[in-house]
Amino acid sequence: MTHRIAILGASGYTGAELIRLIATHPGMEIVALSADRKAGMEMAEVFPFLRHLDLPRLVKIEDIDFSGIDLCFCALPHATTQQVIAGLPRGLKIVDLSADFRLRDPAAYEKWYGQPHAAIEVQKEAVYGLTEFYREEIRAARLVAGTGCNAATGQYAIRPLIEAGVIDLDNIVIDLKAGVSGAGRSLKENLLHAELSGGTHSYSAGGKHRHLGEFDQEFSKIAGRPVQVQFTPHLMPFNRGILATVYLRGAAQDIHAALASRYAAEPFLRVLPFGALPSTRDIAGSNFCHIGVIGDRIPGRAVVVAVLDNLCKGSSGQAIQNANLMLGAEETAGLMLAPVFP
Amino acid sequence: MTHRIAILGASGYTGAELIRLIATHPGMEIVALSADRKAGMEMAEVFPFLRHLDLPRLVKIEDIDFSGIDLCFCALPHATTQQVIAGLPRGLKIVDLSADFRLRDPAAYEKWYGQPHAAIEVQKEAVYGLTEFYREEIRAARLVAGTGCNAATGQYAIRPLIEAGVIDLDNIVIDLKAGVSGAGRSLKENLLHAELSGGTHSYSAGGKHRHLGEFDQEFSKIAGRPVQVQFTPHLMPFNRGILATVYLRGAAQDIHAALASRYAAEPFLRVLPFGALPSTRDIAGSNFCHIGVIGDRIPGRAVVVAVLDNLCKGSSGQAIQNANLMLGAEETAGLMLAPVFP
Amino acid sequence: MTHRIAILGASGYTGAELIRLIATHPGMEIVALSADRKAGMEMAEVFPFLRHLDLPRLVKIEDIDFSGIDLCFCALPHATTQQVIAGLPRGLKIVDLSADFRLRDPAAYEKWYGQPHAAIEVQKEAVYGLTEFYREEIRAARLVAGTGCNAATGQYAIRPLIEAGVIDLDNIVIDLKAGVSGAGRSLKENLLHAELSGGTHSYSAGGKHRHLGEFDQEFSKIAGRPVQVQFTPHLMPFNRGILATVYLRGAAQDIHAALASRYAAEPFLRVLPFGALPSTRDIAGSNFCHIGVIGDRIPGRAVVVAVLDNLCKGSSGQAIQNANLMLGAEETAGLMLAPVFP
Amino acid sequence: MTHRIAILGASGYTGAELIRLIATHPGMEIVALSADRKAGMEMAEVFPFLRHLDLPRLVKIEDIDFSGIDLCFCALPHATTQQVIAGLPRGLKIVDLSADFRLRDPAAYEKWYGQPHAAIEVQKEAVYGLTEFYREEIRAARLVAGTGCNAATGQYAIRPLIEAGVIDLDNIVIDLKAGVSGAGRSLKENLLHAELSGGTHSYSAGGKHRHLGEFDQEFSKIAGRPVQVQFTPHLMPFNRGILATVYLRGAAQDIHAALASRYAAEPFLRVLPFGALPSTRDIAGSNFCHIGVIGDRIPGRAVVVAVLDNLCKGSSGQAIQNANLMLGAEETAGLMLAPVFP
Structure with missing residues (x-):
C-alpha cells in the first residue's frame, strides 16, 4: 500500500533529505511539495541532485489540496510552523521537523525561542518524536514533533543512564561537534566555505543553545527532578554528522551495560564493544546511531x-x-x- | 529470486561500495568475502560503516567454496587479478573491477601496464563493461571487465559524438578532475589529508595515464581509424566524483542533440538542457551520470x-x-x- | 622610510590580505581603513585573525584625510570603484584591485561589464598591473589597475610564448581551477560550505568569464593581431590557489625554454624542471607563482x-x-x- | 647578528615549519639540514613549497660539522631523539621538539612512552619549553624540551587559574579538537584524505593520551599536590589548529580576570573580552594563541x-x-x- 505524502518546506536541506529517502521508500509517494519563495520551480532547479526523480512542481501551501494526502511532513522554520500547522485540516497526520512543538511547556518555549507560543492547543496533542522512547505514543499520534538533531544525539547517549540510575545527574557535560548542514541553507558569513573550512569554533556556548530546552524537559521528566546539563556545541568543517562527547560520573561498565541492554533490540541504535568509540564517518547518509563507552583513568x-x-x-x-x-x-x-563511505 | 554473490578484495573502497549497494539490492545476497591480508577479520572491523549488516567473515580466496555462488565480483589489484580469475571455476560468472581485462589487445596491455598479459585466453572472452554500449554482449557474457572510472566518464561524453560524426576526431582534449577515492586505500604521502586537502595538482599528465589505453581502443573502434585524445587528470580534495571537461570542435547544438538522442532512454545517463553544466555534488553516492553541453564564443x-x-x-x-x-x-x-547532498 | 598607506574596502578578503602582508612589511604603515557598511567597527571584529595588530578603526571614505597619505589601495567592487577613484586627490598614488581600470578600451569594458565606463579620463592614465610585464610603466604610474587573478595566472603561462612565437595562437585552451576565496565574502548559496565542499563544477563557461577581456587585450597586443583563447574556470572546494592547465600547440621544449628564459631573473616566478608540474599547495599564502611544462604523446x-x-x-x-x-x-x-604548508 | 642553525629531522612537518619561519627571521641562517632516509635530496624535492629558498642539501646527522653551529633544532621521533642528543657536542644549544625530554621524572617517561629513558643525565639539564612560564630558565638553558602541542593548548588555558586558585582542581575536563598535521607525515590509513575528511572521531580517550604526562607534571607542580585532568582529543578534518574546550568549576569572571591579568604583557597570548570565544581559523599559520572565557547557566x-x-x-x-x-x-x-585567513 502506498501512502500519499506532502512535504511543506521542500527547498531546505531537511526537505531535500526527506525526498532522497522517500525516493526509494516502498510505501510512500510524494504528491505535493511546497516552497514559498520558490513556488513555481521544479525541484531539479532547486536541488539538481534530485533531477532523476519525477516530482511535483513546487507550490505555495495554500495551493495544496490536502484531501487526498495521508501524511504531511512540515519542514518549515520555527514560528512560521505554528501558524501553518494550526491551519491544516484536523484529520491530517503531521510530522513536524521544526522546533515549534518539541517543548510541552509554553513557558519553556517562550524562554528558549523568545516569543509566546501561538498554537498552544495544537501543542497539547504533539508527541515528542524520539522514536525509541515514544514509540507507542507516536503510533497513535496525529502530530509528532521531531527532535532537535543535537538533542537527539545527546539523549541517545544519556537517557538509558538516567533510567538505570547509573550516573550522577549533577555532573553531565555534553561537548558536541556538529556538521554544518545542521545550520541549514542560510546565507550567513560564517557558513561560507572560505570562512568555515579549515577550522572550528564553539557557538551558543555557556548554556544558551536552544536544544537545552529539550534536554531539560526530557532528562528532568525521566529523573523525576530537575536535571541541567552543560552543553557546548562546535561547528565542524564537514557537512553531515554530529559527534557528542559526554562526560559522566558513574561506573563505565555499568553505563555500557545500561546502553547495550536498552538498545539491544533497536534496529538503528548500535552500541559498540566496551572501549570502542565511534566516528561520524561511519553513519553519514544513514539512519544509524553508533554509541561507545570508555572509562577514564580517574575512577568513577x-x-x-x-x-x-x-x-x-x-x-x-x-x-x-x-x-x-x-x-x-x-x-x-x-x-x-547503508552509510556512504568514503 | 536471490542470487548468491562473492566479492574478492572486499577490504578496498570498491569492495566496500559493492557491499553498500548490495545491502539494499532486492536480488543479491553476499555469501563470501575475501581479503588476503585481512582474512579472519569481520567487515565491521575493516569498514565500521558496514557494522549494521550481517556479513560473512573475511577469508582467503582459496577458502571460498564457489560451488553455490552465482556471480563473483573481483575487486583485486591488476596483475594479481589475471592469476586469480584464471583459476576460478569455468562456469562462474565474473564481473572484474580491475584493469586486467579491459584492453582486448595484449600488446596494448603490455604497453600501458608494463608487463605481458598472463591470461590471454581468458581475455578473449572478456566483454568491455561500459553497460550502455555493450548491453547485449554483457547480458551473454561470462566475464565482464569493468571500465576505468576516468575512462567511463570520458566515454560517456564522447562516444555518441564519434558515432554521430559531429566532432573533429583530431582535436579532443579531456581535462579531468578526479576525487581521491579513485586512488584507493593506498598509503601514499600525497593521499594524506594534510597533503591533499586545500589544493590540487595534475598527475600522469602528458599522455601517460593508463586509461588512455581504453580511450584509444574504444574511440578508434567506433571511428574505424586511430583516434588519440589529450588527457590530463587532476587530483581533487574531495572523496567522490569525477568531472570531465571535454574540449571539442563541432557545432555545440549538434553535439547536444547527439548526446540527448543517444541517452534519451537510458536510466542513469542524464543530458542537461543545452547550456547547463553539471556538478559532481549532484551525483555523489549514486549511479547517475549528468552531462552538459555549451558552445564557445569561438565558432565551431x-x-x-x-x-x-x-x-x-x-x-x-x-x-x-x-x-x-x-x-x-x-x-x-x-x-x-538518490545521490547524497549535501 | 615608512610610507603612509590607506586601504579602501578593508572588510573584504583582498583588503584583509593587504593588511596581513603590510603587517610585516618594513616600509608601510596603515593609517586609514574604510568599509562603508562596517564603518565604526574595529578590524578585530570584522577579521578576528588581525586582532594582534594595532589598526585604525574603520571609517567611511569621505572621513579619510588623504593629505598625509602616500598611497591608497582600493579594494572596492567594480563600478563603485570608478566613482570613488575619480573623486580622490589628483596627486595620490593609487593601486586599484577592482576590474574597473584593467581594460584600456571603454567599449571592451562595456561589453564585459555590462555598463558604460564612467571615468574614461582616469582610465587613460591607468597602467595594467601585471608587474613583470609592465614594471617600468608601473614605477612611473599614478594609478595601477591590478589584474584579475585568473587573468594573471593565464598570462604568466602564456605571454612569453606569444612573445617568443613558439605556440599556435589559434589553439589555446585554458582550463582553470579556482579556489573559492576568489569569489569574495559574498553571501551566495553556492559558496556555502555545505554546497561547495565535496565537489566541483564549472562556471562562466563558454566564453563568458569577464577575465577574457584581459586575455583578449593583452594577448592580442603582444601578438599584434586578435587572439582569442578558450577558457573554462571551475570552482574548487579549497580557499586559496588557482591552477591553470593550458593546452597548447608547439614544441614543449621550446615552450619550456621560452618560459625559463623569460622568468630567469624574476623573484616570484619559478619555472620547474621540464616535465615537472606544480601544485597549488606549494604557493598558498605566498606571492610565488610556479610554472611547469610537459609534452604530450601527440607530437606538437x-x-x-x-x-x-x-x-x-x-x-x-x-x-x-x-x-x-x-x-x-x-x-x-x-x-x-614562505607559503604555508600543510 | 646572524646565528647559524642546524635542523635535525627536516623532512617532517615540524622541520618544514621551522624552515618556513626561519626563512623570514632576521637573525637566523640555516647551515645544515638532516633527514635520515632522504639524505642526499634537496628540500625542494621533499617540500616543494620551500623551492624559493636557498637551502643546504639534506644530509645524515653524522655528516654535519657542528663546530660552527650556534643552535640545533631537533625534530626527530621520540626515543631516537635521546640517542641523538646524547651524542651531540656538549656546548651546543639545543631546542628539542620531541617528547623525550618533557617529563622530568624518568618513571613518568617510562609509564607514558613504554620504555625506560636512555639519557637520564641529559634529561636533568632539560628545561620545559612553555616559554611564558619558564622564560628565565629557557634563557639560561642549554637544552630546551618543546612541549606537546595539545599540552601547550591546555596549559595556556589552565595554568594561571591554578596559580590564582580560582578553580576546583578535581573537576577539570579538557575536550580537545586537533588538526591532523599534529599526527605528522605518517602513512596511516586513518590519516588518508578519503578516510579523514568529512568527519571526526576521538582518539586516545579515557586517559591514555601521552600529553597527560605533561599535564600531570605541570599542574601538580603548580598546585603543590597531585592534579589529574580528564582529556579527550578528537581528530579534525583540517590541517592546522587546536581548539581546547575546558570545563571548569569556578567563577567565570574570576577565571577571565586571572587569565587576562597573567597574559596582559604577553606578545603571543591574547585573552578575548569576557564571553567571546575564539576560532582556530584566526590563528592558523601564526604564533598566536587566543583564549576566551564564558560562564555557564549553571552557577559556578x-x-x-x-x-x-x-x-x-x-x-x-x-x-x-x-x-x-x-x-x-x-x-x-x-x-x-599574521595568521593566514581565509
Missing part, C-alpha cells in the same frame, strides 16, 4: 560518545521512522540504506 | 562536461548494473539510490 | 600548468609588489613570506 | 576555550621563540607573521 568517570547524521537520524530519517509508525508501516521501511 | 567549438561518482557509476555501481544483466535481473535493481 | 602538443595564490600573487600581493615599485622601495619588500 | 561553572596552531605556537614557533631567548635575540623575532 566515564565518557560516552554518540554519533548520528544530523539530516537523517537527527531529522528527516527520524521523521520517516515516525511516519512509518503513524501509517502502520514497517518502522524501518525505506531507512535501511 | 564546444565544451561537454560529464560527471559521475567514480566509486559507484565509475566502478561498483557499473559492476552491479552489469551483474544485473548477466543474472537476468532488472538492470536498475538496487541502483536507484 | 604541450601542456603548461601555472599556479598562484589568488588572494596574494593574484591580487593583494601583486598590489603590494606594484606599490613597492611606485614608492621607490625594494620590489620584494614584505613579500618574501 | 565556566568554559575556557583556547586555540593555537599546533605546528607553529604548539611546536616550531614555540621552538623559535625559545631559541630567540637562548640566543639573546628579541623574543618575537621572526614570529610576528
